Amino acid sequence: MPLRSAEKVSLIPALVCAGICVILIKTGFLTLFFLVPLGLCSIVYGTSTAWFSFVLAIVGNGIISVGVSLRGVTAGSEGAELANAGIGALYFAILALCFTWIMAGNPPASRLVPGLPRIRNVYRFIAASTFGAAMFLIITFRQDKGFSILNRPLIEAILSTYINAYRADAAQQAFLERILTPDRIIEELTAMVLRGGAVVSGFFLFFFSRQIALIVARLFRRLSGNPSIHPHSDLIGFVVPRRAIWVLSLCLPVILLCRVVSLDIIEIAAWNVLIICAIMFLAQGGGIVLFNLTRRPMSFFLRLLFSFLFLFLLFSPGINVLAAGLLILLGIAETWLPLRKGEKINE
Numbered sequence: 496m497p498l499r500s501a502e503k504v505s506l507i508p509a510l511v512c513a514g515i516c517v518i519l520i521k522t523g524f525l526t527l528f529f530l531v532p533l534g535l536c537s538i539v540y541g542t543s544t545a546w547f548s549f550v551l552a553i554v555g556n557g558i559i560s561v562g563v564s565l566r567g568v569t570a571g572s573e574g575a576e577l578a579n580a581g582i583g584a585l586y587f588a589i590l591a592l593c594f595t596w597i598m599a600g601n602p603p604a605s606r607l608v609p610g611l612p613r614i615r616n617v618y619r620f621i622a623a624s625t626f627g628a629a630m631f632l633i634i635t636f637r638q639d640k641g642f643s644i645l646n647r648p649l650i651e652a653i654l655s656t657y658i659n660a661y662r663a664d665a666a667q668q669a670f671l672e673r674i675l676t677p678d679r680i681i682e683e684l685t686a687m688v689l690r691g692g693a694v695v696s697g698f699f700l701f702f703f704s705r706q707i708a709l710i711v712a713r714l715f716r717r718l719s720g721n722p723s724i725h726p727h728s729d730l731i732g733f734v735v736p737r738r739a740i741w742v743l744s745l746c747l748p749v750i751l752l753c754r755v756v757s758l759d760i761i762e763i764a765a766w767n768v769l770i771i772c773a774i775m776f777l778a779q780g781g782g783i784v785l786f787n788l789t790r791r792p793m794s795f796f797l798r799l800l801f802s803f804l805f806l807f808l809l810f811s812p813g814i815n816v817l818a819a820g821l822l823i824l825l826g827i828a829e830t831w832l833p834l835r836k837g838e839k840i841n842e
Contacts, residue, residue: 505544512536513551520556520587530594530700534708537598539715545599553588560584582634589630593623594701598708617733617778620701621771627701628693689763691770698774706805731789731835733782735775740830743772773823780822786835 512532519529533552537545564580596602597619614622746769753762788801808818828834 503541503543504547505540506547508536508540509544509548509551512548513555516548516552516591517555517559521559527700528704528707530590530704531707531711533591533595534598534704535711537595538708538712542599543603545595546602549591549595552591553584556587557584560587586631586634590627590697590700593627593697594704597623597701598705615733617775620698620778621774623701624694624697624774625767625771627697631693631697632689690766694767694770694774710803731782731786733778734829735772735779735826737830739772739775740827743769743776743827746772776823776826777819779826779829780824781826783825783829783834784822 512535515532516529519525519532533545533548536548560580560583597616600613600619746765749765750762750769753759753765808814825834
């Protein structure tokens, strides 16, 4: 929720946030944080400034991508380089669009459309993650073996490093070379991406970026001084529609049946519906935890510590899966048990 009026555009903050966003996407290691400036712009400066910063970011990134792709190219390869730059700029624009919509809501121009409903933050997360995943799959698989070509060099490098670690044990090394082939890893990775992996990746990228933006905003003490604004209020009151538990339950036998009879398309669709339902119950479980935490008085620094602890759990292999599973089960349990007594929740 923005701190300022959504009607006013702050030009300098929009330009600075857009510039940092473009710089981060080009830095390699810090690319993970490239959406954070857009989120911070939305939180601190409002809807209009956030959308204007988004426009500046995609224009700036497009210009830089084209300029870099044409620099030092060999004769006859300009078309391929421009195509690759265009695809990268397109996917950047899609992710930036989805995240800006999550953080800022509908753009100011949407007010010209009467009766346009306000979509809850959690549903914006799910819709944006699904759309981003669909665009990723379309862009990546635009050519035959496109996913293989994109990931093979990285996979080969990782496998080579891993297998060479067993150089002292010739039998173990030979066994690993036989079972851990790039083609097999790519096949398994492709199956995982198609069966909900892309949706999950998009969801956690957006969620991680949002949490970092909120932490930065708290560090600047923008949110802490305004008791009327609570960044978790939408999640605290979120509840999954009751029919979703039956959709979740139905997906499991459909997946097993489709695997037996080799109906891959239906199985992939069922997996993605299952993942979307699981994300909704994950959000409901998170809302239950936040509801209980906010009922206890906490200092600013303690809330900040909990935010960092949450991010640590999010990126701890094994622990994050266990924590997510527990939150999903907690969300499912609320289908039958009133775990947030006294809280007004909306389906």
